[in-house]
Amino acid sequence: MSRAEIRKTLMTQRLDVIKAAAIKHGIPFKDKGSACDALADAIEDCSITLASVTGQAHVYGASKAAPAVTMASATTSSMVAAQIRTDLNAVMAEVARATNLGQAHQTRLMGLDDGLKNNTDAIDKARSALAAGILKVSDSVAALDKKADAQAAALRAQVADIRIDDAAVAVQVSEAVAAAFKPFAAAVADAGAEAVVGSMVAATVVRRAPCVDVFDISVTDRKGVEVMVDIWDHPAAPAVDDNFIWSADILRHLLLSQDTGENAWFGGEKGTGKSETARQFAARTGRAFTRINFTKHSGQEDFIGATGLVNGATVFEPKGFLMAYTCPSSVILLDEVSNTDSGELAVLNGLLEPNAAVTIGGSVWRRAPGVLVFAADNTLGNGDQSGRYAGTRTMNSALCDRFARLITFKFMEPAQEIAAVMRHTGTTLAVATHVVEAINVARGKVETGDVIDAPSIRSVCAFIRALDRMPVAEAWQATVAARQPSESAAGLAAVYAATINPDYLLENL
DSSP states (O other), rough: OHHHHHHHHHTTTTHHHHHHHHHHOOOSSSHHHHHHHHHHHHHHTTSSHHHHHHHHHHHOOOOOOOOOOHHHHHTTTHHHHHHHHHHHHHHHHHHHHHHHHHHHHHHHHHHHHHHHHTHHHHHHHHHHHHHHHHHHHHHHHHHHHHHHHHHHHHHHHHHHHOOOOOOHHHHHHHHHHHHHHHHHHHHHHTTTTTHHHHTOOOOEEEEEEEHHHHHHOBBBBBSSSSSSEEEOOOOOOOOOOOTOOOOHHHHHHHHHHHHHEEEEEEEETTTTTHHHHHHHHHHTTTOOEEEEETTTTTTTHHEEEEEEEEETEEEEEEEEHHHTSSSOEEEEEEGGGGGSSSHHHHHHHHHHTOOOEEETEEEEEOOOOEEEEEEEEEEHHHBOOOSSSOOOBOOOHHHTTTTEEEEEEEOOHHHHHHHHHHHHOOHHHHHHHHHHHHHHHHHHHHHSSSHHHHHHHOHHHHHHHHTTTHHHHHHHHHHHGGGGGGGHHHHHHHHHHHHHHHHHHHHHH
């Protein structure tokens, strides 16, 4: 066989075979081509045989990756793993023995070459013996390698048989963390440190559930498919109020924001549930909740942060909005936002954009996964046009444009409000119905201008609770009439006289 044919045969061999043969025969390995050239030269001058190269088993190639073994399967497969380690150690010992044998034969061959230069028959015999020895070692190593592969496959099969319900584990861990957190959650809230704690917690979605299972109200998409709700595992989520009454119309907006990340603006009369809706949505879905109350004196340093000295160093200290903004799952409520000068709110414009990345205080701030931003006021950003909400301001259109939907909150239907009043006060159906009907008459007087401000459900509940300790007329004055400006006094007095029956209330308490 010519040298060219020998080299062509060698080039058809696997890279690891050529590399192993080169190392065995003391040939430096740079690449497959140069190694084949050197091996072909050695075969042509009878220093080695072609069989000794093509029969070389894979020893020095890349190790096969051991199958990943999870913590859950480590105990059950420990005996198999120990056996594999024993077999692999045997393989390594065999490789070492083969290497020593090859080196010994090479030394012997060199001695024969020096002492028997003219005895070609003896040299050929020694070379044949060396080749036979290497082939024998190669066969032994190949057999051990095959055995190791079989045992590794058996281990992988055992691991595959172990089934771990990741979702169930995540839920159990979440519940355990939440239970452990409860003893000091109240202390965190009392200290006003919810945002600080929240920013250090990496909340995740632990499951998805149909809307009806979470809120007891069915909400479907345009195809009639039940909308799914993301359930997070934030340990500082607010407590669930089982007495809160949900509206399908409002939930539809909240769940759309859940899926799109869009901001929404809540507007409507006081007492229509704007703030509590945001809080209870966070509670039901296991999210963190941050409420920022705005006044005419609020500046961006109060909710965004400011640069100051800390231990002699100038640093930027973020405040409530930024800390919640970077905490996964957070529901942020900008409450009574129209009380504040629009110039102080301009910093929010960039942060409210989709996929925002805004540099503030030398750092880049990005919205964390699951963060929802809601604004709430009584005017839907239009400012005070009736004289009932003095101090509110018309919001900058650039800010309002960052909110995808403006949601008008209204008082509940009478039947819903009666049910809510009964849940919150424990009163009878007769009393709740009597008082809600009277309050709705007062709300109607707002349209005619006889009453300035519509009484809220808070006033209804406060009035009913006060009946346990004071006369009916005094309870009305303290919980309903006294909240109104003097211009409403005559109108509310007329409502009381026409709709409130003290004897009926006392008889049905």
